[in-house]
Amino acid sequence: MDDEGASHDHVGSLERGLLVMEILAKHPAGMTLTEMAEVAGLTRAGARRFLLTLATAGYATQSGRLFSLSPRLLSIARTWLGGASLWTFAAPNMRQVATLLNEACSAAILSGEDVVYVARVPGRRILSVSLDIGTRLPAYCTSMGRVLLSGLPPGDLETFLRQATIDKRTPKTIVERPLLADAIRRAKVDGFAILDEELELGLRSIAVPINDRTGRIVAAINVSTQSARFTVAEMREKILPVLLDAKQRIEEFFLV
Structure with a gap:
């Protein structure tokens, strides 16, 4: 238009x-x-x-x-979420991830400059970040955000990078827009994103995309953990395979 x-x-x-x-x-x-x-x-x-x-x-x-x-x-929000049968289908798979890793597993969609949590299975370990369904977090400094941004058409991604509010949440937050663009492109190539204390010190997370049958990224799931629990290398080695397995099972929803 x-x-x-x-x-x-x-x-x-x-x-x-x-x-x-x-x-x-x-x-x-x-x-x-x-x-x-x-x-x-x-x-x-x-x-x-x-x-x-x-x-x-x-x-x-x-x-x-x-x-x-x-x-x-x-009540409107509950009606909308209740009608999102993908999350009904995804919930058992997310619970399995949380149980296997003893960490929280969440799902989110992209909404403007933010990610919005649409499903969450809490882990047994306490994180200082309070996360519930409906929570909004900046896309640029979250693992699910990076994955979701990697699925945007080039023009939309350029607009985001030009207009988004980007603040340095921690000393590790990537705020230089060319470097942020590189990180988003890397998430697209790798098929996952790991963020190391960019949202909050002591917090690491890893996310993978959920694709529909056309290959379009429609959501993301992640595991968030304390930095003392997993190194970045350990997240890639131990958490990523579990997330990828859950991703495959959730994406079967689109083939039914």
Whole structure:
């Protein structure tokens, strides 16, 4: 679609309404009209219209001066996840990975500049990063993100590399865009990505893509672990074969 057509079909008010919902999600204690207007860049009257519309539709609740999201949004998320039969099929395979390695196994999809967790089997070992279904993390500094980015068409990847917000999360985070592009290309060639403490010190992860029958990358699964538990070489030798086996079984879903 050309720019003119995209502009014609773009509903700005819906986009702003979704932004208001995202902002409310980050403030579970609730927000006032004034606070929302400041954070969302809206007039106070505009913020009031969006918040009252969400409340009328049942997606937000009002208690005195405070507005917050309602449980209705969670029910929609559960309905969507429940309908994603791939994850129902993938769950037993992910549990097997977690059991064999005694580490957490997760699945994610790409959403803008982030990865969004859509399935997770926790390991027995405690990680400082709190990860649940719906968690968003930057794609550029996560193993699943690197794998998912490697599946983008060249033009989309160039746009991501040019526009993405890239911060140095740890001293090891790759922030130079040419080096990041190389790392993403390497993930595509290798068929997996290992990240060594780029998201958080002490945290390593390894991910492989999930491809549909056309070869398109539709998701990724990973294992995350403490750096004291596995060296990078050990992750390649011990974890990667288990992940690749799970990948093969999960991809059978697309052949049914």
